[in-house]
Amino acid sequence: MSEQKKESGVDACPAWCSSTAGNSATHSHVSRDVVVEATGRPLLGRMIQMAGTDEVRLLIDDSVATLEQAETFARAILHLAAEARLAPPGLGFVADLAVKAGVSTRELAMAAGLDPQRVKAQRAGGQVLSPGEYDRLALAAAKLFADASATATTGKAADAAGVAVSAAPSQT
Numbered sequence: 001m002s003e004q005k006k007e008s009g010v011d012a013c014p015a016w017c018s019s020t021a022g023n024s025a026t027h028s029h030v031s032r033d034v035v036v037e038a039t040g041r042p043l044l045g046r047m048i049q050m051a052g053t054d055e056v057r058l059l060i061d062d063s064v065a066t067l068e069q070a071e072t073f074a075r076a077i078l079h080l081a082a083e084a085r086l087a088p089p090g091l092g093f094v095a096d097l098a099v100k101a102g103v104s105t106r107e108l109a110m111a112a113g114l115d116p117q118r119v120k121a122q123r124a125g126g127q128v129l130s131p132g133e134y135d136r137l138a139l140a141a142a143k144l145f146a147d148a149s150a151t152a153t154t155g156k157a158a159d160a161a162g163v164a165v166s167a168a169p170s171q172t
């Protein structure tokens with residue numbers, strides 16, 4: 001097996017390499033550092049490719065990961081962190097939609113599959129729902145509002161037109 005894979009000197013640095021250590025064909029490629037200040041010690045990420053190998057690795061603090069692993073991890077962390085975030089306080093336009101749809105906060109919460117008590121707390125100006133939950137609530141409210149509008153115009157030109165009337169004057 002005298003397969004000669006690479007002639008020395010063929011390899012140049014990848015674009016991300018910031019190593020200044022001599023010969024680009026023989027050194028280990030090292031990226032710039034990504035540093036995020038944390039409360040304890042800073043988090044540090046760095047890309048490396050050991051000399052003589054094709055594989056790029058990510059060094060995250062003391063852990064080593066493949067590019068794919070690092071990307072999967074980053075996405076999972078983003079999802080996880082998003083769960084910890086909260087929607088702005090109050091229900092905003094969702095409350096208006098619920099009123100126009102003629103549904104109670106409880107009904108709205110049930111439609112969205114959320115705990116009514118939490119939705120009530122949010123409506124009262126609290127900040128308890130995650131952005132995802134708020135979105136679900138908004139979707140449910142929009143659907144209830146659309147259903148209510150459709151019901152209100154049933155018997156009129158709903159079928160004939162086949163077009164949603166978005167600015168129908170409200171009559172009480």
Ligand SMILES: [Zn+2]
Nearest residue numbers: 013017019029
């Ligand atoms: Zn390099």
